[in-house]
Amino acid sequence: MSRFEIGEQDFLHDGTPVRILSGALHYFRHHPDQWRDRLTRARELGLNTIETYIPWNAHSPARGEFRTDGILDLGRFLDEVAAQGMWAIVRPGPYICAEWTGGGLPGWLFTAGAAVRRHEPTYLAAIQDYYEAVAGIVAPRQVDRGGPVVLVQVENEYGAYGDDKDYLRALVKLLRESGITTPLTTIDQPEPWMLENGSLPELHKTGSFGSRAAERLATLREHQPTGPLMCAEFWDGWFDSWGLHHHTTDAAASAHELDTLLAAGASVNLYMVCGGTNFGFTNGANDKGTYVPIVTSYDYDAPLDEAGRPTAKYWAFREVLSRYTDVPAVTAPPRTDAPAFTAPLTTVAPLWDVLDLLGPEHPHDHLPTVDELGRFDGFALYRALDDVAPGVLDVAEVRDRAQVFVDRAPVAVLSRDLGEHRAVLPHGGALEVLVEDQGRVNYGPRIGEPKGLIGPARVGAEAVTRWGVRPLALDDVTALTAHVRDAAPVDGVVAGPAFAHATFDTPDPDADHFLDTAGWGKGVVWVNGFCLGRFWSRAPQRTLYVPAPVLRAQGNDILVLVLDTAAPTVTFVEDLALGHTEE
Template sequence: MSDFAIGESDFLLDGEPFRILSGALHYFRVHPDLWADRIDKARRMGLNTIETYVPWNAHSPRRGVFDTDGMLDLGRFLEQVAAAGLYAIVRPGPYICAEWDNGGLPAWLFQEPGVGVRRYEPRFLAAVEQYLEQVLDLVRPLQVDQGGPVLLLQVENEYGAFGNDPEYLEAVAGMIRKAGITVPLVTVDQPTGEMLAAGGLDGVLRTGSFGSRSAERLATLREHQPTGPLMCMEFWDGWFDHWGGPHHTTSVEDAARELDALLAAGASVNIYMFHGGTNFGLTSGADDKGVFRPTVTSYDYDAPLDEAGRPTAKYHAFREVLSRYSTVSAEAPPAVAAPAPQFSVPLGEPVRLLTDPAVWGPASRHATMPTLDDLGARLALFRTELDGDGPVLLSIGEVRDRALVFLDGDPVGVLERDHRDRALMLPRGRGRLEIVVEDQGRVNYGPRIGEVKGLLGDVQLGPDLLTDWSAWTIDLDAVPALWDSAAPATGPGVGPTAWRTSFAAEHPVDHFLGTDAWGKGIAWVNGFCLGRYWHRGPQHTLYVPAPLIRSGDNDLVVLELETMADPTAHFVPDLSLGPVES
C-alpha cells in the first residue's frame, strides 16, 4: 500500500515528489484481450500511469442495469494496469464527453420530463448517486492506499464549459467521498478564467485540458491555483473525425515540442489519447454547433498508437521526449506489424427489409409518428398507406438524424439533418409510404445533449397530417441471426438489405475490412458489431481486432442501408482513415 497526496507544489507518493506521466486508454474502445498489449506499449513508451473515462450509458443501457462483462470489465482493466507496474486515473463523470454517444449519459435519463441534467436537481442526482456507487464499488478496493493502482479520481468533466452550479459539483464530489474514495480528487477545464472558476471546487485540484501554448496555459492555471502540482489532464496530441470531413492529424514535431515544454515546466501530464481505439457498435457521438456532425467509427485520434495498436512516428518522438525527464524501459520499441491478410469474398443471401419487415420482428401500431426514443430504437422502419393525389409534398417537423423515403418500394429520396432537410416531393400521393429512420449518434457536447431522436413534429402529406403508422424496430443485436428465420431474397432489390458471407483465416490476426465500394451501413464479424461505415468517409476501413477472428471459418454480416455497388467484402492490408486536412 502507498500514500498518495497533493503537496505544496508536487504530487507526493509515500512522501516523495512524483510526476504523473499518463496516457489515455479507454477500456471500452479496445477489445479486452488486447488491453495488456496496449498497456505494455504505454509502459515501453515511458508512461507510468493509464487514464480512462467510464461511460455510464455503456454500463447502464437500461435503468436498473449495470453491466461489467467483456469490454466493460473496468475492474479487470485496472488490475491489468497494476500488473504492468503502472498507476491509474479514473474519470467516471457522470458526464465524459469523449466523442461518445450522449457524452456517456444514458438516454433513459431524459425520458422523464424536466430532469435537470448536469445540475443540482433531485432526480438526476439520485440516478448519479446510484451509478457512482456501482462503479466506485469496483474502484474503491483498487485505490493506491489499498494496494491498487488508482491515484486520482476526477469529478465531472470540463464542467466550466457547460454550466456554473457549484452546489451540483459539491454534491458529486460528496457522493464520490461517500462511496469510499480516499485518493485525491481533481477537476479538469480548459484554462480560461471563466471555465476554471465555473468548473472548479475549493479543496479539489484543478487541472487543464489543452494541446498547444503549454507555458501560457500552465501560467493561467497557476493564476487560479497558487499552490499544488500543475497538470494537463488532457494533452491533446491529435483530434477526432466527422463523417464527410478530413482525417485530422497533428504535426509530430509540434506535438513533441509542446510535450517537452509541458514537462520542462515541471507539470504532470495525461496524453489524450495514447491509444484511441474504436467506437465499436453505435457508440460514437456527434457535434452540433449549428451543424450536426456525427463522429466516425474510428477513434484513431492520430495518437502514438494507431487504431490497430501499432506505434506511430508520434510514439517514437514522445518516447524520446519522455526519456529526458524519466527512465524509459530499455526494451526495444514494439516491432512494425506485418500487413493484414488481403483477399475478397462475395456477399450473398440478402435479406431485404422492405420485402418482408416481419422477419425483423412484430410491428407496433401508432396513431401518429412515434420517435425512436418512444420505441427504444436506433434504427426503425415506419409504414403507412397513402390515398390521395399527386405529386405532393411530404414534410416533417424535424429529422433526427436521417430518413430514407420509399414509395411502393421505390426510393424517393433522403432527408438529412446535417443538410436541414425537412421535405421532399413524392411523385404521387397514393401507395405504400415507408420511411427508414436512423439515429446517427447523440450529441456529446453542449446544450443539445440528451435530445430526442427520430422524426419530430407533424409528418404531413400536403396540408394533411399522416396517421396510422406501423413501426418495426430494427434490433441490431439480432441482425447476425436473421437467416435463422428469414428466407434470403434473390435478384436485385432496393432499400436496406442484410448480407452475409464467410471467410477463412489461418490464425487470429488483425483484419481491415474495406468499405469504399459500399454505401452506408453497419458490419459484424462473428456476431460482434464493428460499427458504422459510410461512403462519405473519411475512413474506408473497419478495424477487426485479432481476438474476434477464429482459425478456420468466420462469419461476416453487413446491413447496407442504401446501395451496395459491389456486394463483395474486400479485406485490405492496412487502415484507410482518409485524406488528411490540408
C-alpha cells in the same frame, strides 16, 4: 497500503514527490483481449499511469442495470493496469463528452425528466445509483487498498457548460459517500472563466490543451496556486467527422509541446495514447449550428494507431519522455501488412423480408420519437398505418437520416445535416421511413435531444398521425445472420435496404484485419456477430478495423446492412485507410 496525496507542490506517493505520466486509453474502445497489448505499449512509451473515462450509458442502457460484461469489464481493465505496475486515473463523469454518443449520459435520463449537469433531484438520484455501482468496482482498487487508482475526476470540463457549485458539491458528496477516498480533480480549458466556473476550492484543478503549453500552464497556475500542475488532456491529435478530412498533427511539433510541458515540471495525460474504435453505434456527434456525426474510427492520430501500433509520434514522444524518466525496452513486433484478400457477398435478404426478426412494431396515434419506445441508438422503421396520397411529405425535423419509401420503392433520402425534411411522394400508397440515429450529440446544449422523426408530419395539408414504429433490434444478430446465410443468392450490385452475407477463411486469424468499404455506400458491418460499426462513402474513413480476437481461421461470417448500394465483394486490405488530410 499506499497513500497518494496532493502536496504543496507535487503529487506525493507515500510522502515522496512523483510525477504522473499518463495516457488515455478507453477500455470500451478496445477489444478486452487486446487491453494487455495496448497497456504494454503505453508502459513502454514511458508512461506510469493510464486514464479512462467510464461511459454511463454503455454500462446502464436501462435504469437499474449496470453491465460489466465483455468490453465493459472495468474491473478486469483496472486489474490489467495494475499488472503492468501502472497507476490509474478514473473519470466517471457523469458527463464525459469523449466524442461518445450522448457524452455518456443515458437516454433514459431525459425520458425520466432529469435536468442534467445541474443540481436537480431526479438527476442526482440517478447519479447516486451510478456512482455506487462504479464505486463497487473502483473503490476496492484504490491505491490505499492496494490497487492502482490514484485520482478520480469530478464531472468533465464543466466550466465550459455551467457554474452550478451546488451541483459540483453534490457530486463530491456522492463520490465520498460511495467509498471514493482518492484525491478528486477537475479539468477545464485554461480560460480564466472556465477554470473558475468548473471547480471548487477543495478540488484540484487541471487543464486541457495541446499547444502553447507554457502560456496555458501559467494561466492554470494563477487559478491553482498550490499543488502540482497537470495537463490532464494533452491533445496530441483530434477526432474525425463524416464529411470532413482526417485530422493529423505534426509529430515533431506535438513532441516539442510535450517537452515544454514536462520541462516546466508538470504532470501530463496524453489524450489519447491509443484512441481505438467507436464500435457498434457508439460514436457521438457535434452540433454547433450544424449536426456533424463522428466517424467509426477513433484513431485520433495518437502515438498508437487504431490498431495499437506505434507511429512516428510514439517514437518522438518516447524520446522526449526518456529525458524525464527511465523508459523500458520496446517489445512491439515490427509493423507488418495485414492479410489482403477478397470474398464474395453470396446471399442477400431485403429488409422487408426480415422484419419479424428485428422486433415488434408499436402502434401510435401520434408520431413518436424512438426515445418514447425506450430505444436510444441504431435504426427505426416508421410506417404510416393509413395509406397516403401523392404530395409532399413534410416532417418538422429528421434525426438524423431518413430513407423514404412508398409501396417499398425508394423515393427520397432526408438528411439532418443538410436541413432536409421534405420529400415528394410521386404516388400514393403505403408510406415507410427508415430512420438512422447517426450518433447522439455529445457536446453543447443539444445533449439529450430525442431521436427519430420529430412531428408533426403532413402529406400536403393532411396530418399523418397514425404510425407503427419498429426499432430494429440489432444487439444480437445471431438469428438474423443464420436467416440471411440461407437467403437468395447475390446477383450483381446489392440494392438496399437489405442484409447481405459472406463467409471467408483467413490466412492469419491472429492478425488484425482492415475491411475496405470503398465499394460500398452506407451501412453497418458485423463480423462473427461483433459490430465493427458504420461505414459511409462520405469522406474521410474508408476502412473498418477488425480486431483479431473476433476472427477464426475458417468460416467467418460477415453480415452487412446495406442502406443504399454495395458492390458484391468483401475486400480486406493491408493497412488502415482513414482518409485525406488537409495537405
